Each structure stands twice: as C-alpha cells, then as structure tokens.
Amino acid sequence: MLVSEREQLRANIEQRIKDYGNNRSALIPVLQEVQLKYGHVSEYVMQVVADILHIHPVEVYGVVSFYSFIGHKQKGRFVIRLCRTLSCDMQGKDRLARQLENDLGIRFGETTPDGNFTLEWANCLGMCDQGPALLVNERIYTQVTPETVHDILEECRTLFGVYALQEKETQCALPTPAK
C-alpha cells in the first residue's frame, strides 16, 4: 500500500469510529466493514483501530480471531459457506460438499489460487426448512443440488466482483483496495 493510501485508510477508519460514537462498541461494526471491503483485517488495520480506540492491538486481535465472519487471513472475493448442521445434513449436504470441492478444485478451508473463492463450513443458517443451504457472501441459496452448484458458481463468476454484490448494502466509507 502507498503511504497516502494508508493515510486515507486511517482517516476513513477514524471517521467510521466517530460515526459509531467514538467508543469501543464501534469496534465490531468497523472491523466488519474492513472485512467486507478487503476480505480480511490486516495487522496494519488492527494497529490503527487500536490506536484510535486507545486499546492494545492484542485486544483487537482477540476480537478478530473470535468471530468466524471476521479474520486475519485473506479470504476470496466470494466466500461460500455450506451449512453442515443436522437438517441440512439430512437433506444431503455431503454430496454438495463434494461437488463444491470438485468444481472449485479446493478443499474446505481453502481459497482458490486466483483469490476468487473461499470454501468454508457454516453452522445452521436458519434455512433448515429449505435445505441444503449455503451462503455466498451475504446471499443465501436454498434447496441447492449438486447440479445447481455449478450455476451458483457461474453466477458469481459473471458478476463484476464481490463489491458489485455488496456495496449497495453497506454505506462503507473505506477506499476501494488498490489492484
């Protein structure tokens, strides 16, 4: 990152923390915005957030590592989370898992080399009456079959990118990452 970009990022984070009331309860919403924008929370961001909130960076790391939707490790542009809990399990999630691995060429917990897809397990997504269910970023897919897995992935591939899907939803004031 260029120095100016870093400064811009810091200024933006500062602003967002202010918007949320300039106290620690701003921490998670701001980390969520960073996660959404960059696909992970970098050490630099943790340091910046800690400075602004006057807490130790380890405190920030403790939070980043606790929540499964926030993380230090870089995620792909599309994070696919397949529900593995009982109702979806009974509705055939194992076959979907196999098909996702086949079509993406990766295992669960991995990201494709082109940085486009991350495959993960999720616990109950609240769609048990319409399983098996999976989340692609914020979008939910239900009654997925091994056959429709391909269509879902194609749908992602034809989208401009993760931001096309999400930016409308979040009034995210952070800069777009440099290519």
Next chain:
Amino acid sequence: MRTTDTSKMTFSKVAPGEGLKKALTMSPEEIIGLITESRLKGRGGAGFPTDLKWTLAAAVNDDLKYVVCNADEGEPGTFKDRVILTEFADLMFDGMTIGARAIGACKGIVYLRGEYTYLRSFLKNKLAERRKDGLLGKNVLGHEGFDFDIEIRMGAGAYICGEETALIESLEGQRGEPRNRPPFPVNTGFMGHPTIVNNVETFTWVPCIVTKGAKWFNDIGTERSTGLKLFSVSGDCGRHGVFEFPMGITIQELLEKVDGTGAKAVQAGGASGRCVPACDFGRTIAFEDVPTGGSIIVIGPDRDMLQVAGNFMEFFLDESCGQCTPCREGNAKLLEGIELLKAGRCSMKYLRELCKLGETMQLASKCGLGQSSPNAFLSIVTKFKDEIMGRTENVTSNA
C-alpha cells in the same frame, strides 16, 4: 415440502401500530401488569417470565436504559425469527417500543445475526419509515417525553452471541464470552445500564397481547406455559416450515399436523434441546415438560441416532467460546465417545463415564451452552442404547 403459511398466523391478524397506540394510553405499570396477567414467557428458549425481566429493569433508576432484541437465531433447526423479521417486522418493532415505554428506555438495538445480513437493508428501511410516521424518534406518536429509536447491529457468525450476556459483550466490542451472573443485564447491561434482552418472537407477542387482551393469551396453552408459539419444523416430515401451535400441544399431535407420523424421534429445542423417542410422543411441548425455543427436527425411522448426536457435538465443539473447562474439554470428549460408539469400540464402563462427564458439564459450565450441550448426547445414549451399543460395522449414516 415447504409450507409456511403466514396468513393463518395470529401475527397477520393484528394490525401493526394498533397495539402500540393502545399501549401508549396506558401507564408503564399497567403495561407490565398486562404482561404479568398474560403470563408470557420468553420465546428464545429459556422461558423466563417476560414481566419479571421488565419489572426488574423498570425498577432501576437510570436515565439510560436499553431494549435489545435478540435476533441472533443460531439454534440449529430454528428459523421462525427469520420469518417474523421478514413478514412481521413492524409488529416486532411495536413490541420493542412498548417494552421501552414499560421500562423507560430511550434506545433499542436489534442484534441481527451475520447470516441474516441480507435482511439488514430491508429492516433499515422499515425503521426509516417508522421514523417518518412518528413511530420512532422524539415524542413517539406525540407522547411528550417518550423518545425512542432503534438501531441494527450485526453479529459476526458466533452462536454463543445469542446468550444474552455474550450478546452484550459483543455489542460493547468484546469477544462474545458470557459473563458471570449476577449482575444481570436488567441491572448492569449494555454499557453498564439496565437492559432487557428479549427474543424476536417475545417482542412480537406483546402488541398482540395488548390488542387482544391478556385473557385471550392465557386461555390458550397450559397453566405454566400460556399462549401460542411459533415452531420451526424441519427434518423427515411432509411439511416443513413455520407453524403456529398452542403451547402444551403433544408431540404426536404436532407430528400429525406436519405429516411426520412414523418418526423414530423428535429433537425438540435444537442442538441444546432433548431428543424425544417415539414412546414419549405423548409428552407435551411446554416449559414444564419438553421445552423448546421453537426448533422441531423430525427424525425418521432410517436415521442413525449416532449421526444425530455426532452432528450436534461437532456443532458445540465449534461454537464453545472456550472460556471454561467443562465445556471446552467436555464437548471434545463426548464427540470422541460418539466416534468410538460408531466404530463399535466403546465399553459400557466408558459410556457410563461419559454420561457422568455430561452431567458434570450440565452443572459446572458457566453458561447455557455448556450446560445444555450434553442434553442431546445423554438423551440419545439413554433412550437408544439398543441402537448404539456393540456396533459391528459402520452403519452408513442417512442411508
């Protein structure tokens, strides 16, 4: 088949805004009195009397109090809150506003699970409309001195944050680790201020009770579990979805309504609930008998009960916050035990030890997660001993 028909539910028959308008003509004491008379208990699972929680929070003297709606809906097999948020959001916001009036709060927070992020903009728009209509903001509906607004905060994929003290920790920007209680949130909640945390469905029943009367509500159900309840039904039955049934319904009656007769077992209350075998289908769904936050998973005759127990133990192992030893270590041991049983390599002596461990977890864990995570394991190993002991081959699951 998915057969949620919201048009038949009570929530469709109560006009949004009506209960709120009526409640604002009542004093806070009268509102709580009405809830007391209805004997409404929390719909999030624990069944705590709603009026008691509100009375305690109302009694504290503080300029800043909070109303928190628990929309973290993480219990496996539960999705009724999603349906309420989608179809009856206004009624739920009415309920939160009535709660605010009752305890003297000026701020409301909906803690929406990260998995439901797709609902956020929809709910935000609803809130904006309410502000425009004077249902939120300064002097709600023209009532001088009653200011109330609601904001939405997102969870980030942690089941434990549905536990109310963990939820508050999370709102405060901390790891979602449950607190020691006391102090209770009604005294020392969000940012140290009195806070009521209630389930989405609990809030939604409030305007219905205000509109239709406490007697209407407590005439339904049993002595200790009054009223109607939404159930999330999934698994091996003909009709999946959200259904409204009276409390006190027997499991057999419920199964008949969802085309699930012939089931081998019913998991009531999600992963932290109990597994009820067919011989006990005459039992009732009620806080005093088989409690549930609404999750009903029907388990058909061909299912492997060890697969069920194993799936739940994996869930708890994944979701334990790791703060206390009985839960952190115990869940791993129970899961290992299930693997041994699956392989047919578990002695009766060891199984008894595991059951003792489960009982210790129920007593010694710090929060509801560890206290209830052995429930499914214990009920399955005691009620389905025949099926799980002395396996000679790996029964392929879910055949």
